[in-house]
Amino acid sequence: MSSIPAALFPRRAAFFGGVYSNSHALEEAIRDARRRGAEALFCLGDLGGFGPHPGRVPAILREHRVTVVQGNYEDSVGHDRPDCQCGYTDPRDNRFAQIAYDYTLLNTPASCKSWYRSLVRTLRIEMGGRRLLLCHGSPRRQNEFLWRSTSPVPFLERLLRDYEADVILCTHTGLHWGRTLPSGGQVINVGALGRPANDGRTNVWYALLSVGAAYEAAGPAPLAVEFVPVAYDHERLAREMRREMLPEEFVETILTGWWTTCLEVLPAREREAGRF
Amino acid sequence: MNGPQEAGRSCDAWPKVEMTGLDTVWFYVAGTLCNLRCTHCFISCSPDNRSHGMMTLQEMHPYLDEAERLGVREYYLTGGEPFLNREILPILEATLRQGPATVLTNGLFLDQLTCRKLRAIADASDYSLDIRVSLDGWGPEDHDRIRGSGTFHRAVNGIRALAEHRFLPIVTVTEAAEGVGGIDGRTRFLELLLSVGLSRPRIKILPLWRIGAEAGRARGYESWERLSSDATTPEGLAALQCSSGRAVTTRGVYVCPILIDEPGARLGARLEETLRPFGLSYGACHTCYVSGVTCRT
Ligand code: SF4
Numbered sequence: 001m002s003s004i005p006a007a008l009f010p011r012r013a014a015f016f017g018g019v020y021s022n023s024h025a026l027e028e029a030i031r032d033a034r035r036r037g038a039e040a041l042f043c044l045g046d047l048g049g050f051g052p053h054p055g056r057v058p059a060i061l062r063e064h065r066v067t068v069v070q071g072n073y074e075d076s077v078g079h080d081r082p083d084c085q086c087g088y089t090d091p092r093d094n095r096f097a098q099i100a101y102d103y104t105l106l107n108t109p110a111s112c113k114s115w116y117r118s119l120v121r122t123l124r125i126e127m128g129g130r131r132l133l134l135c136h137g138s139p140r141r142q143n144e145f146l147w148r149s150t151s152p153v154p155f156l157e158r159l160l161r162d163y164e165a166d167v168i169l170c171t172h173t174g175l176h177w178g179r180t181l182p183s184g185g186q187v188i189n190v191g192a193l194g195r196p197a198n199d200g201r202t203n204v205w206y207a208l209l210s211v212g213a214a215y216e217a218a219g220p221a222p223l224a225v226e227f228v229p230v231a232y233d234h235e236r237l238a239r240e241m242r243r244e245m246l247p248e249e250f251v252e253t254i255l256t257g258w259w260t261t262c263l264e265v266l267p268a269r270e271r272e273a274g275r276f
Numbered sequence: 277m278n279g280p281q282e283a284g285r286s287c288d289a290w291p292k293v294e295m296t297g298l299d300t301v302w303f304y305v306a307g308t309l310c311n312l313r314c315t316h317c318f319i320s321c322s323p324d325n326r327s328h329g330m331m332t333l334q335e336m337h338p339y340l341d342e343a344e345r346l347g348v349r350e351y352y353l354t355g356g357e358p359f360l361n362r363e364i365l366p367i368l369e370a371t372l373r374q375g376p377a378t379v380l381t382n383g384l385f386l387d388q389l390t391c392r393k394l395r396a397i398a399d400a401s402d403y404s405l406d407i408r409v410s411l412d413g414w415g416p417e418d419h420d421r422i423r424g425s426g427t428f429h430r431a432v433n434g435i436r437a438l439a440e441h442r443f444l445p446i447v448t449v450t451e452a453a454e455g456v457g458g459i460d461g462r463t464r465f466l467e468l469l470l471s472v473g474l475s476r477p478r479i480k481i482l483p484l485w486r487i488g489a490e491a492g493r494a495r496g497y498e499s500w501e502r503l504s505s506d507a508t509t510p511e512g513l514a515a516l517q518c519s520s521g522r523a524v525t526t527r528g529v530y531v532c533p534i535l536i537d538e539p540g541a542r543l544g545a546r547l548e549e550t551l552r553p554f555g556l557s558y559g560a561c562h563t564c565y566v567s568g569v570t571c572r573t
């Protein structure tokens with residue numbers, strides 16, 4: 001383990017989910033995480049899609065030394081694939097997903113694409129003696145959706161067992177949640193910086209994990225998990241999206257906090273909680 | 277004409293699907309018993325088909341325990357008609373304690389009282405409850421011809437009652453209704469569902485498996501409608517629901533919810549002993565592979 005840099009053993013770390021080209025939320029989240037004492041910053045992939053100017057987010061991530069795990073978007077854009085591989089099944093969802101993807105693919109600088117291809121799909125780090133596994137969708141599939149209401153405890157225990165981890169961190173769904181399991185294991189979906197959480201609020205979310213104060217004396221224990229709301233200049237983002245002629249449906253989500261597209265993949269519980 | 281024998285090939289010629297891990301368990305809670313006798317039912321359910329019986333909650337417990345140990349992700353309750361099972365509500369409660377559940381119904385028993393109870397059960401669980409109701413056409417003409425007279429209006433009333441109790445039912449439509457697969461057909465269905473009061477309609481379109489009653493209604497499988505190893509890819513096989521699911525009836529554990537009338541598809545008495553590869557020798561397997569369908573939501 002001696003060759004692993006100290007950043008892989010932080011006491012406090014921030015985990016960002018899908019950024020979807022929302023560079024303003026990303027900058028705000030980085031500032032916020034540093035202010036709260038995060039020693040390391042991670043992003044779990046899906047840097048593009050939905051928002052404007054896909055070249056901006058990769059530059060910010062590199063400037064601030066955010067460690068990035070590959071999402072399905074980076075796999076697709078990096079390899080010039082025909083679609084985003086988000087895993088939607090509904091024709092309307094697919095149409096909007098394709099608009100976002102075509103725009104992103106066309107406007108992503110070539111230098112970003114080779115970086116996207118080189119990103120790892122999973123990453124293991126340690127915090128307070130706990131083995132963390134970072135991935136995009138799930139440890140077993142880059143585009144698997146782990147929603148709260150369809151990720152039951154026995155299934156999550158199995159993932160932790162199969163992948164020899166104490167904590168799994170993921171994104172891909174855009175909705176944040178966490179479960180601490182009877183075994184003491186933890187599974188945390190860190191949410192997304194790219195768009196609000198379908199709750200009628202315009203802020204976005206990230207996850208901040210900390211090693212408990214008692215660690216040195218008592219040994220490994222579940223990490224403290226905090227979901228942090230991030231307010232940012234969403235009206236500016238909306239203006240930029242309109243200038244880039246991105247669909248008004250996307251803009252509406254940014255301005256209202258309610259999802260208007262990609263809804264058919266939501267399980268009943270999550271769908272009932274939204275407006276559309 | 278669905279069995280492996282007719283095509284006259286040796287067993288190892290069939291493509292094999294690996295079991296990658298048990299994610300999905302189907303419970304045939306009503307067996308093959310149904311209040312209807314639809315002409316396209318691929319397991320020929322009817323009021324008098326007792327080849328698979330009603331499951332009691334007590335019969336389900338050992339399977340639920342096993343599923344918990346194996347880390348199953350989701351459950352489906354089907355039949356036949358699940359709401360014929362007198363214990364359906366306690367069965368649903370027990371299932372939802374362990375994971376998300378989907379109930380597949382023809383909608384005829386979904387009255388106000390039942391929907392109110394379902395709402396309470398759904399709200400008490402940490403996990404999602406989905407209700408899937410079948411329609412087979414845009415109006416009584418198509419639907420009732422397949423499902424029996426008067427059934428369209430009763431199913432629509434059931435859907436409305438669900439909507440009144442804040443459910444977002446998924447309406448499944450089979451390809452027996454002509455033109456449902458296209459964009460126009462879809463749009464017409466969405467309009468129909470909006471008009472009966474579903475503000476956020478969800479639709480799932482299913483192909484027809486040419487077995488059971490459907491083999492008599494339209495036709496059965498031709499001998500060439502089989503899969504071969506050289507015409508399948510590992511990714512295609514891994515996407516089949518038999519790579520990650522099993523179906524439980526009163527007669528044991530089957531490879532999938534489609535082949536419960538095939539003795540060769542019964543893989544054991546317990547879930548654990550059925551987690552092994554399966555040779556795809558049936559006509560129905562051809563439909564699954566070619567249409568890329570899964571019965572899951
Ligand atoms: S298709 Fe469904 S409702 Fe019709 S007979 Fe079969 S099980 Fe019953």
Ligand code: SF4
Nearest residue numbers: 518532534560561564
């Ligand atoms: S019918 Fe479909 S799900 Fe069942 S074994 Fe054949 S391919 Fe698999």
Ligand SMILES: [Fe+2]
Nearest residue numbers: 046071072172
């Ligand atoms: Fe994703």
